[in-house]
Amino acid sequence: MTTSRLPPSPLTWDVFCQVIDNFGDIGVCWRLSADLAARGHAVRLWTDDASALAWMAPQGAAGVQVLPWPRQPPPSGPGDVVVEAFGCEIPPAFQAAIGAATRAAANGASRAPLWINLEYLSAEPYVERSHRLASPIFSGPAAGCTRWFYYPGFTAGTGGLLREPALAQRQAGFDRAAWRARHAIAPGDCAISLFCYEPPALPALLDQWHSGPATRLLVTPGRAAAAVRAWQAGHNDETPQRPQRPGHPLSITYLEPCPQPAFDEMLWACDLNCVRGEDSLVRALWAGQPFVWHIYPQEDNAHHAKLQAFLDWLQAPASLRAMHAAWNGLEPGATLPLVDASTLQTWRACVLAARQRLLAQEDLLTQLLGFVAEKS
Secondary structure (H helix, E strand, O other): OOOOOOOOOOOOOEEEEEEOOHHHHHHHHHHHHHHHHHHEEEEEEEOOOHHHHHHHHHOOOOOEEEEEOOOOOOOOOOOEEEEEHHHHHHHOHHHHHHHHHHHHOOOOOOOOOEEEOOOOOOOOOHHHHHHOOOOEEEOOOOOOEEEEEOOOOOOOOOOOOOOOOOOHHHHHOHHHHHHHHHHOOOOOOEEEEEEEEOOOHHHHHHHHHOOOOOOOEEOOHHHHHHHHHHHHHOOOOOOOOOOOOOOOOEEEOOOOOOHHHHHHHHHHHHEEEEOOHHHHHHHHHHHHOOOEEEOOOOOOOOOHHHHHHHHHOOOOOHHHHHHHHHHHHOOOOHHOOOHHHHHHHHHHHHHHHHHHHHHHHOOOOHHHHHHHHHHO
């Protein structure tokens, strides 16, 4: 593991986030912002929809200001670092302010803001090629500025993954048995969390769990809950809530929205985690439990190559590849593997090995701070 030279603290960061797909964008940006603040930096999180933070981060975080999408930059001008998350377009007036500050810095009047485009997560080869590349801006309100591409990733040639310094300590102190007891998960039950869109193979998997060993399904609000309720309606079967009844192996609990730390704990406590998007994929990796990823579907099926690249990096066994192929609609639902204790044991070994590889690398924010120091 390398040690990056860190910039002096505190710096002021402007993080821009436009919410496109429910919770993922704001979830990543909040974790980044809160981790920055915990390391002594001042953060202004600009977003067009902060509603999810009411339950995702109800206590907020000292050092993080959540602000509405700006029409104009603040009177103090842009911060030391400007993060444009996932290619969202910073408002023109703010771009102009970055340009003005950059020109002033060229005359020795101040320090130029460092403009970073924090990209989406992928295991595809282009990520290593594109990571840390400069993108000069030749026209528009920010003409003359440079924007830097920063790519999260799974290998040493990328920016790494978000992992707050206290995460390992939190996880080591987690009482998994107590959590499961509080949620009325009987000893020997298979606990499964479900956070997904509408996987094509979900009905087939629910059928499998409905007739298999005792299973507690923890369903997150929104699209996952709607998909499970549709399956129940189609079966004309009000599969029981807790407590479990004899003759019904599948027991379903519909969850309320919860803060990010509570979501992490659910992933740590379950025997299988069905996750989606980017933020929950990363948290499932840190959890070290078996998981299946519902990748964000794209109309041109570009997500198929992205999924295969991830499974290659994961060194996924054949059963886990088959699970992902059916779950994401690359293969029919009938190709789902049997998700039993032996299968989960195989998947767990795969995930733990992948997590160990990741822990040998610096986390995303540590690397990002080193990059800022390098460019300052």
